Amino acid sequence: MIKKITLFIFLFTSLILSQQIDFNSPQNIKLFADFLFCNKDYLRAIDEYERYLKMCEDDSIQFKIAYGFLQMGNYQNAIEKFSAIKSNSNFYDAAGIEKLKVFFLANDTSSFISEADLLLQSNNPYNNNVLRFKNSVILFTKNLPAKDILLSPFTFEEKSIISDFYDWKKNPPYKSEQIAGILSTIIPGSGKIYTKNYSDGITAFILTGLFGYLAYSNFEHKHSFRAWVFTGLAAGFYAGNIYGSIASAQIFNARLNFEFDEGVKLFLENNNYFTPVYDFCK
């Protein structure tokens, strides 16, 4: 009897172990695709998910495909796939805000704004996130609403950051190109110092002064050829210093704009673009 039971157990366990793996069964394709997705191998995961969708309908998989495209930076396909998620799907609302993220990352501000407005008119549970996202992106545009309106959807901590961005945008600490030019016309190099380009300013002042003095000195000593050479050089440096000061103000302002844009982008990135956090890879 004991022998029979032992044999039965042995046979039973070995039969379980021995089941042939069907690599192409929908369940196994999905399991493998999830594994790839969680290992951030999105391209292969998408291939597998698409195979799975040919056999079964699953809106979570459609969402994951779109999300995979987004992670890969393939924005066109991401928009296409997020848009294909039906309104009765559990992922419809999340797809809406993810589409906003895609438009933002693809630098398509006009589509972003119109899509955000559409979402805000609907009963999207993420409407507060959409509004915060939209109000952050509005900081990149020229038409700012009143400060209170812009800050209203944000949390207390976020408000102080956004308020700083808002103030900066309203009164950017730009340097005037005209003032820089005029200053350099009066005192060579001073326009560059005004734009905080100190080393260039001092160099321009010394060189223009030196060549001006040499020209004057040579005229005085009647070395007219040398005097004209130095006059030409002094005039060149003088004109260059004025032009350079205007360019320096432009560069200063461009750098400020760049820093502002990067600051807002970093703020959005740190807040995950106000999109939900998914537990696909627990």
Place this chain on the structure above:
Amino acid sequence: MIFVNKIFLIFLLTISSKIVAQNSLQDQFDFATNLFQQEKYFDAITEFKRLLFFDKQNQFEFKANYYIGLSYKNGGKFDEALRYFTLAEIKSTNKDEYFLAKSFQVRTNILRRTINQANKILNQLEDEETSNTKLNEIKYWRGWACIFADEWNKAGQIFSEDKLDTTLAKLCKSVNDEMYSVNFAKYSSFIIPGFGQFYTGEYVSGLISFGWNILFGYLTVNSFVDERIFDGIVIGNFLWLRFYIGNLQNAENFATQKNLLISNNALNYLQNNFNGLKP
């Protein structure tokens, strides 16, 4: 007798079912290997990853990781290749598998020109290995590491030792002989402006450089002789010095560029015409 037959039957069933399970993974392995052999690397990686995912008993762990590494390497994705060769090393079950995974880490590092890393692994392997064949292989890859580090002379010496690879040794020697000395080009131009350009075969550039330096040198010296100190300083500083320094940089650049060309031609030749083992 009947009882014995039953046992035999059960035994047969058990064995055959186990073989079927193994075959299923083996088939997947064969399928993936076939894709690899057809150079369909993207698909091969997918199928090897699938094998790894379903191989719960870790029978194919080394092979699958190794082939994924190879596929990535052949596809030019060296960072990913290194990751999988490292995994293969961790999953290796014997010394040969360990050595194979390590040697491919070296080869990938050579290809992506992280030569220090390649040498570090080679040093480690050298400390661990005792077999002559493997020590020779280590030496062989060290030679290749030198080639990719542009140290053709050192590479030639390594390949010559114990006649490791006479073809490569000859090639390295000829490339080294063909190379220009950057320091000679630069410092010879210190003494005679334009000489470095002549040395690298850039005769027109050498002549022009020589001419400018003679002209401005003459004007500078002449100004000082005539006691026109200011003119002498201005011409010497803004013209002669500018052309003199330009001549040195020019000579150095020509030698570097020519060497790069020689080196790239040699690597191109190795890639297309050398039939031996390559990284």
